[in-house]
Amino acid sequence: MATNRRVLLKSRPQGEPTLANFDIVDQPIPEPKDGEYLSRTIWMSLDPYMRGRMAEAKGYASNVNLGDAMVGGTVGQVVKSKNPRFKEGDYVVEYAGWQSYAVSTGDMSMKLDPDAAPLSTALSVLGMPGMTAWWGLMEIGKPKAGETVVVSAASGAVGSVVGQLAKLKGCRAVGIAGGKDKCDYVVNELGFDACVDYRAAGGNLFKELRAAAPKGIDIYFENVGGAVQAAVVPQLNDFARVPLCGLIAHYNEMQMSPGPDWRLLLIKRATVTGFIVSDHFGQMADFWKEVPAAVKAGKIKYREDIVKGIENAPEAFIGLLKGRNFGKLLVQVAEDPTRK
Amino acid sequence: MATNRRVLLKSRPQGEPTLANFDIVDQPIPEPKDGEYLSRTIWMSLDPYMRGRMAEAKGYASNVNLGDAMVGGTVGQVVKSKNPRFKEGDYVVEYAGWQSYAVSTGDMSMKLDPDAAPLSTALSVLGMPGMTAWWGLMEIGKPKAGETVVVSAASGAVGSVVGQLAKLKGCRAVGIAGGKDKCDYVVNELGFDACVDYRAAGGNLFKELRAAAPKGIDIYFENVGGAVQAAVVPQLNDFARVPLCGLIAHYNEMQMSPGPDWRLLLIKRATVTGFIVSDHFGQMADFWKEVPAAVKAGKIKYREDIVKGIENAPEAFIGLLKGRNFGKLLVQVAEDPTRK
CATH class of the missing domain: 3.90.180.10 (Medium-chain alcohol dehydrogenases, catalytic domain)
Known part of the structure; x- marks a missing residue:
């Protein structure tokens, strides 16, 4: 029974x-x-x-x-x-x-x-993670062609869509992921311009990121926090936007973890915006217009x-x-x- | 000569x-x-x-x-x-x-x-500091009547205008300032609803701020950083806005100073926006429409x-x-x- x-x-x-x-x-x-x-x-x-x-x-x-x-x-x-x-x-x-x-x-x-x-x-791509990627990148990040978009957890359900949308909008898409397999997938399958393996990079994360995003970072789609955040924030460009979607590196921590010095945000006139997609389920008309068709056409893979x-x-x-x-x-x- | x-x-x-x-x-x-x-x-x-x-x-x-x-x-x-x-x-x-x-x-x-x-x-009030207050509060903060606005360095050239504008927009205005004289001035002369003396408060800053802003903080106009920032950020309401204008407590520091845990921003879906007024000198039409008349009428004092x-x-x-x-x-x- x-x-x-x-x-x-x-x-x-x-x-x-x-x-x-x-x-x-x-x-x-x-x-x-x-x-x-x-x-x-x-x-x-x-x-x-x-x-x-x-x-x-x-x-x-x-x-x-x-x-x-x-x-x-x-x-x-x-x-x-x-x-x-x-x-x-x-x-x-x-x-x-x-x-x-x-x-x-x-x-x-x-x-x-x-x-x-x-x-x-x-x-996934047509559900909550896809909408999360859309809202954060499009409505908060507001990407312009030629800008550099960096996304952490780049091979994940959200990050993979962020980078592919960034490419569709004419941006340079740089992923950060853990491990060679994930990085290879992000570049070779999803078409990101570059991917930094934060595990292999260790103390060179800042430098490797600089090499992958030589013109600085206009949008940082934040999924992880921790050492990745610390390497990214000093490389933000003037008027950078940071859709703050997740902080997976911190979810198991019992204590507060300090974030970046706000002087870095002030000098660059950067904006950090925490969001949760369920606040915006009613505002997804543009998502439905664009993303299902792009998935069907193979322009957004998952x-x-x-x-x-x-x-x-x-x-x-x-x-x-x-x-x-x-x-x-x-x-x-x-x-x-x-x-x- | x-x-x-x-x-x-x-x-x-x-x-x-x-x-x-x-x-x-x-x-x-x-x-x-x-x-x-x-x-x-x-x-x-x-x-x-x-x-x-x-x-x-x-x-x-x-x-x-x-x-x-x-x-x-x-x-x-x-x-x-x-x-x-x-x-x-x-x-x-x-x-x-x-x-x-x-x-x-x-x-x-x-x-x-x-x-x-x-x-x-x-x-001052009709120059760079007044425009700074205007841009940060009105364009970034977007105050709605009934919200609580907290401003640090409240008796200063920028903070004093922020609080008075907040009152004109129907908000609860709470200042943070150093010393009884400044706090008295902010409440009695400028008409803020409350002012917390961060020097006298010491370790009770969080609690005193809670008493002054019992419904939480919808807009924090940030001028100082440091211990004041640490007391304010955990009291932000959902969808709070933080115009990041200055960090005077840190300007003399040679090293980076960690900021708040971004989990606090994520959970509250808060937005922190660094700005510098000279980027916006060309967008001050509303300032010129409203502020000189309010100063002349004695509704904004300096x-x-x-x-x-x-x-x-x-x-x-x-x-x-x-x-x-x-x-x-x-x-x-x-x-x-x-x-x-």
Whole structure:
């Protein structure tokens, strides 16, 4: 008999999350009430922001309570419906969290056409990571042709789109990533102009970045913080823009980590703007106009790193925070009937 | 016989400037060539940004060469002219630097009407500091009625205008200043809602600021950095704006000083924007529409801290960096014939 396999937050991590912070349980599949539907999860997204939701301290949004399922975006198929807008067999992108079945009112769900694009892209290039890349680069960064755009975590779900969009806008795109494979992919597959391997660079990161961005940095799309941030900020050009999207190097830290001297921002008249894409879901008209077509045309490529089985989500998530994934990290919770 | 008294940069300061970094010399009064005029300086502005111009390292703009006169804004009277646009007796605001006479092509000079406003205001509330306050608050901060605006160095030439503009826009204005006299002035004379004395507060700065801004901080107009910055940034509200205007606490430092953890900016989706007003002199139409009338109507008040004699400029400037001035620091280089 089928059950609902769920990953619960058992305890809050002190520093790096460990497997002991999660509980995997099998519970009865819930019944939809009037106005709800029940979906079976096919794809589940793992994203760095989820580390924040595990914390006690006030983060972005309401954090996960102990004993509740971890939150996150998913793609599922409706298996039973008491909501006239959703019928059995419909594919939906929703926010069902780390569980194999979920009921939903559908208020935050969107139906997917499996012929338009692979279902999983609703969690990557045509979903939250893609919109994050778009908003940060286009609306905050406002790239102009000929400018230099540097993006950290360049092979990741967000960074890979940032660099490809930058190229489409006529910019020089420079990635920063960890490892030769990722850097090769970013340059050879995605078409970035250059990529700096921060792991190999070590203490030469500043110099290697200077070589890759010889005219300085007009836009720094910040995903990581730490040593990468320290190397980038002094190389910002006048009127540089810094879309501040993530700081994965710091998510496991219990203490505050000082950032750059604000004199560097003042002298360059730079702008640093923290953002979270869910504030802007209603302002994505330009994204929908441009990105799906570019993906279909092969002008924006993406790569998926697929882990099978929801019970493997905790380990995959721990690895994500260490940069072990290569491409958009997805958990395949059930067979995808649309995928050959 | 009259001579041109000039203050030259003799050596670059290591940390705090001292009198030994300056040279005071009497030189012949220069002769204007065709297309130039000669002016006699009446008022000379001393401003924190000048510390940057004394440095070797690349700062905002071209720094002062050793042996050259210090740079700065001045109000003078034309005493001899070979430029048809300026005639003897005209009052001008110009960038003549630390000297009692200067020749100029007039390209960057603006004639002043002494009946419209006191001449010295062209260096304070109706000059660079007033425009700085306007640009930072209005164009970067974009205040909305009901929001809380916090400004550091609140009794100074820039901060005093920021808080009064904030009040005119329907905001709660909270100042931070050093000493009871300055705080009393900011609240009782300028009409701020509250002022925190950071010297008296010591380790309680965070708490006192919380009491003065109980709904959090929507706009922080940054003039100082240091401990004040550290107390303010964790109290920023969602979508806070930080016009980054100055960092006077750091100008004498030889080493980088870490700034706040960017996680604080990310979680709050805050924006920090470094700016320098001279980038925007051409975009001041709204300033000219609103501020002179508000000054004339007494809705924006200002205070001058006047030091007599150009030879006293170095000491006054050193004091400015320590917060010893109270109001806009001006050097009176010659009698002002329009002042009763």
